Amino acid sequence: MSGEADLLRQLRAMATDPAARGLRDDVAVLPTMGEQLVVTTDTIVEGVHFRADDPPETVGWKLAAVNLSDLAAKGAVPRCCMLNHALAGDPGWDSGFLEGLSRALGRFGMPIVGGDTVALPAGTPRTISLTAIGEVPHAVAIPSRSGARPGDRICVSGPVGDAGAGLALLEAGKTSPAELVRAYRVPVPHLTLGQSLAGTVHAMMDVSDGLLIDVARMAEASNCAIQINHVPLSPCYEALRGSSVQARLEAATAGDDYVLLMALPGERDLPRGLIQVGHCKRGEGVSLRLDGKAVRLPARLGYEHG
Amino acid sequence: MSGEADLLRQLRAMATDPAARGLRDDVAVLPTMGEQLVVTTDTIVEGVHFRADDPPETVGWKLAAVNLSDLAAKGAVPRCCMLNHALAGDPGWDSGFLEGLSRALGRFGMPIVGGDTVALPAGTPRTISLTAIGEVPHAVAIPSRSGARPGDRICVSGPVGDAGAGLALLEAGKTSPAELVRAYRVPVPHLTLGQSLAGTVHAMMDVSDGLLIDVARMAEASNCAIQINHVPLSPCYEALRGSSVQARLEAATAGDDYVLLMALPGERDLPRGLIQVGHCKRGEGVSLRLDGKAVRLPARLGYEHG
Known part of the structure; x- marks a missing residue:
């Protein structure tokens, strides 16, 4: 259980944005000012979206990157994210994963503000989700995938x-x-x-x-x-x-x-x-x-x- | 694969809110007007948070309910949600799950606006997440868990x-x-x-x-x-x-x-x-x-x- 306490400490050290409420409140609170929020979420499954032998730092980085790529495609500026993490009984892996995630979130300016951590039954492949929220100013058109026209x-x-x-x-x-x-x-x-x-x-x-x-x-x-x-x-x-x-x-x-x-x-x-x-x-x-x-x-x- | 096509049809029929962009755009787009957004997320794992023999309709209902309960504790009005669904090769289960989820979302007024669906390796217990967004008017205090005082x-x-x-x-x-x-x-x-x-x-x-x-x-x-x-x-x-x-x-x-x-x-x-x-x-x-x-x-x- 001390691995879990370490994990929570590591998460809390990452979640310094006021919206996170110190990860002590079950929710994040985002003030708004008329901006448009762009919300996207991606799930990765061990053995499907990443390899069991991928270094956990790279898995954390990649989960952030795939969500940030969806924000990029909408011209959004990253605002914050929520992590659904699954513990598979290997605290070293979790710590490395969070380190890589943290590095990507720091580099691209997307603080973690909440999430949920669950314990998986022994032997279950990890399933981890990240939900990213970005912002676009009021009244700015957000490109969809449906606007292509002949001649483009x-x-x-x-x-x-x-x-x-x-x-x-x-x-x-x-x-x-x-x-x-x-x-x-x-x-x-x-x-x-x-x-x-x-x-x-x-x-x-x-x-x-x-x-x-x-x-x-x-x-x-x-x-x-x-x-x-x-x-x-x-x-x-x-x-x-x-x-x-x-x-x-x-x-x-x-x-x-x-x-x-x-x-x-x-x-x-x-x-x-x-x-x-x-x-x-x-x-x-x-x-x-x-x-x-x-x-x-x-x-x-x-x-x-x- | 026709089970998956059915699932997508069922999801699209649920995602009629304009923020969902018809689930065709990788993201949801939420306009804001100065309200505060309350964001919460919960993951449920088969065999941990629900039983493999729970009727899938009740699993879908419960996933919505546990997230809505977090919004309730902050006095928030449900706004929308994102689903991270995991397919385990049983289309009937998925359809029942979505039916129960849809019933709860309809009853409590929280449209689904996006998500991600992944296929799990055979035999993996399902891991499903829902991220709920609620709203509280501008400048209204949102109760935390940290405000209890002697005498309360x-x-x-x-x-x-x-x-x-x-x-x-x-x-x-x-x-x-x-x-x-x-x-x-x-x-x-x-x-x-x-x-x-x-x-x-x-x-x-x-x-x-x-x-x-x-x-x-x-x-x-x-x-x-x-x-x-x-x-x-x-x-x-x-x-x-x-x-x-x-x-x-x-x-x-x-x-x-x-x-x-x-x-x-x-x-x-x-x-x-x-x-x-x-x-x-x-x-x-x-x-x-x-x-x-x-x-x-x-x-x-x-x-x-x-």
């Missing part, structure tokens, strides 16, 4: 496939190239870029389940078709897997990228940091054209459970 | 022990008296009472882990002592277990009551629905006096994990 450029904020390649390395018992493993374990949400773009885009979301499946979701929500003609790869990915059509298909269907995906109107220069991957047109569904040739879509476009 | 009357909003007795019945393979099983499976949050009392009390919280342990927490947070001299029992509890000191100790250390616990100043008539169980005095800790005699505290005051 479809862009992403970085290469895809690195995290999927990193996971494949770990599954094969390898830990290098470290850059790819790091992309899987320690993604960085594109918060500043999301905030700067939110007023310009017609639609925005993050790529969490795979470029093609998330593009398909944007197309469906927007009642239009999206053609993808470029799959941006990192130098590290290309060095490992090459850039064949197959390598690009694998990158476009791997999950965990956490880059932003947006529909951008107009024909001006692309904002810094963006890569055009396709365009929006009349019709429905996603299509793929690489090296000037139509490419048949793979059977699996990405992950069905983010 | 300590009151609860109903009898304790019924839910614990109901759980004990189920563990013994019995399902009657149904009233006690119902207290365990289908608790009713005291929302209206909490809202009407919030401006009057010095401190308020709900009793979720056992009367004695929750009283001890209020005493500790308030830097005072609380003496309990009455453990209110329901007629049904008394008929089954009697009202001996032992029966009252069992009622005062059983969890899942979800009555409100408060420190009330003054000596006027008690507001309707309240039962005085003790008083606050200088010092620290909780003490127990029944039938005019000091009673030694049991080793276990309640549940450590709510």
Whole structure:
């Protein structure tokens, strides 16, 4: 039980925001002033969303990052978060997890203000949730995934496939190239870029389940078709897997990228940091054209459970 | 997979509040107008917080009720909630769970506006979280658990022990008296009472882990002592277990009551629905006096994990 007392001490040391009420009150209290609040939540399951042998610090970081990535896609500034933590009888793991979580929350300015901790029956895979709250000023439009229009450029904020390649390395018992493993374990949400773009885009979301499946979701929500003609790869990915059509298909269907995906109107220069991957047109569904040739879509476009 | 599609349809039919954005946008968006938001979250684990053979409708109801009870203790009006659901490969269970959840959310006016659904590895006990957001008008004081003062009357909003007795019945393979099983499976949050009392009390919280342990927490947070001299029992509890000191100790250390616990100043008539169980005095800790005699505290005051 002293591990649990340590955990509570560690949580209380993190929860210094007044909204947390010292974690002694079962609730957090947020004053408001007319701003819009953006609320998102993600659950990660051991063996599904993270590996039992992932360092717990990286699991904590990643849980924060995936929620922050959803806030980024709405142009929101992080405000606070609530943690639903599950104890599996390993205080060292919990402490490392909180350390990594704390590092991400500190870096991106999202204090923890509450939560719930439960004990799992022995042998149960951990299930941990984080609920993040961000804010957007009053009357500022918050981009949805449904606003893409024919003629829009479809862009992403970085290469895809690195995290999927990193996971494949770990599954094969390898830990290098470290850059790819790091992309899987320690993604960085594109918060500043999301905030700067939110007023310009017609639609925005993050790529969490795979470029093609998330593009398909944007197309469906927007009642239009999206053609993808470029799959941006990192130098590290290309060095490992090459850039064949197959390598690009694998990158476009791997999950965990956490880059932003947006529909951008107009024909001006692309904002810094963006890569055009396709365009929006009349019709429905996603299509793929690489090296000037139509490419048949793979059977699996990405992950069905983010 | 068609079970999952059904589940999503059922969730979307529940999420008609505009804040939900049709559950198509990874986030919920809440406009604010200067109100204070009260945020609380609870996780329930199969085999820990509910039984594998509890009807799924009651599990859904109870998850809503335990969160609503936290809002009730702060005098908050429910605004919306987010669900972290875990699929364990039984669509019928999930559908029943959502039906019960939906019934509670409808009855107490708390629309679901978002969440996350994950698939668990086969055989994993379900872990499900709900995050509830309530609101309190601007500048209205929100009672904490730390405001009890010497001289305050300590009151609860109903009898304790019924839910614990109901759980004990189920563990013994019995399902009657149904009233006690119902207290365990289908608790009713005291929302209206909490809202009407919030401006009057010095401190308020709900009793979720056992009367004695929750009283001890209020005493500790308030830097005072609380003496309990009455453990209110329901007629049904008394008929089954009697009202001996032992029966009252069992009622005062059983969890899942979800009555409100408060420190009330003054000596006027008690507001309707309240039962005085003790008083606050200088010092620290909780003490127990029944039938005019000091009673030694049991080793276990309640549940450590709510």
